Amino acid sequence: MTVPLVxxxxxxxxxxxxxxxxxxxxxxxxxxxxxxxLILNGxxxxxxxxxxxxxxxxxxxxxxFSIFVIVLAAAEAAVALAIVLHVFGHFGSIRPEDPNMLRx
Amino acid sequence: xxxxxxxxxxxxxxxxxxxxxxxxxxxxxRSAFGxxxxxxxxxxxxxxxGCAFLAITQLVVYVGGxxxxxxxGVMLTPPDLEERRAxxxxxxxxxxxxxxxxxxxxxxxxxxxxxxxxxxxxxAGIGEALLTRDAYLLxxxxxxxxLLVVLVGAVHLARRERKKIQEPTEGGKA
Numbered sequence: 438m439t440v441p442l443v444x445x446x447x448x449x450x451x452x453x454x455x456x457x458x459x460x461x462x463x464x465x466x467x468x469x470x471x472x473x474x475l476i477l478n479g480x481x482x483x484x485x486x487x488x489x490x491x492x493x494x495x496x497x498x499x500x501x502f503s504i505f506v507i508v509l510a511a512a513e514a515a516v517a518l519a520i521v522l523h524v525f526g527h528f529g530s531i532r533p534e535d536p537n538m539l540r541x
Numbered sequence: 542x543x544x545x546x547x548x549x550x551x552x553x554x555x556x557x558x559x560x561x562x563x564x565x566x567x568x569x570x571r572s573a574f575g576x577x578x579x580x581x582x583x584x585x586x587x588x589x590x591g592c593a594f595l596a597i598t599q600l601v602v603y604v605g606g607x608x609x610x611x612x613x614g615v616m617l618t619p620p621d622l623e624e625r626r627a628x629x630x631x632x633x634x635x636x637x638x639x640x641x642x643x644x645x646x647x648x649x650x651x652x653x654x655x656x657x658x659x660x661x662x663x664x665a666g667i668g669e670a671l672l673t674r675d676a677y678l679l680x681x682x683x684x685x686x687x688l689l690v691v692l693v694g695a696v697h698l699a700r701r702e703r704k705k706i707q708e709p710t711e712g713g714k715a
Contacts, residue, residue: 440545440549444549445590448556448586450641452579454637454640455637457637458630463630464621465621467615471573475576481583485586490653490659496662497667497670504595505680507603508684511602512688514611516698518610519696519699522698523699
């Protein structure tokens with residue numbers, strides 16, 4: 438592994454920050470989900486890079502943790518998109534600031 | 542600069558530029574395709590780290606599944622032409638880059654363990670670990686039950702709206 442660990446962590450950091458900016462800046466619920474996916478990918482890079490650098494009892498543990506993260510991300514995308522479609526049918530818009538019935 | 546570092550730079554540039562396209566693009570479809578580029582870059586990072594199975598999984602699940610799901614979501618909702626103008630992407634991007642610099646300063650001042658290329662295990666090792674009772678069999682089964690629940694739940698959530706629309710028309714007929 439000739440690429441030092443810090444570069445992988447830096448890449449994960451950049452992906453995390455971009456995902457966060459996508460979530461807070463774009464006014465569209467589908468963009469919010471895209472930002473969450475970017476953040477999860479950044480976290481996954483961290484898992485794999487640290488597993489590669491540190492090792493452990495099981496050599497496959499880092500792989501398996503990342504596979505579970507991917508499974509959860511796919512499940513989250515399916516349910517969240519169904520909820521977004523429901524919100525659109527109810528409010529006629531998918532801007533995150535429009536469903537504000539609890540505030541009134 | 543070795544070949545591996547050069548390959549890392551290529552895949553990292555693909556991931557970051559895809560994420561930036563997702564952030565900056567005016568059209569949400571173009572954002573989804575930027576997301577594909579970002580996922581391809583991340584899959585390249587996995588391949589560089591020696592996780593071939595994970596790289597393939599990333600391609601199949603994200604590029605083949607999740608992005609297509611998002612494109613269906615885009616298709617079923619109307620385009621919001623005012624959205625990009627109302628959002629303050631530049632403002633938040635400046636704030637994000639400031640926090641990125643702060644994070645990077647704390648990262649480079651931390652002493653990380655010296656990387657030592659441990660073996661990561663191939664697909665056979667992963668399958669054996671997932672189906673061994675003392676290893677990861679229980680989380681694997683819980684994940685499969687979760688996927689079944691998600692399948693049923695997503696269909697239920699997406700169906701109920703149509704019933705609601707139909708009810709008043711039936712009442713009107715009666």
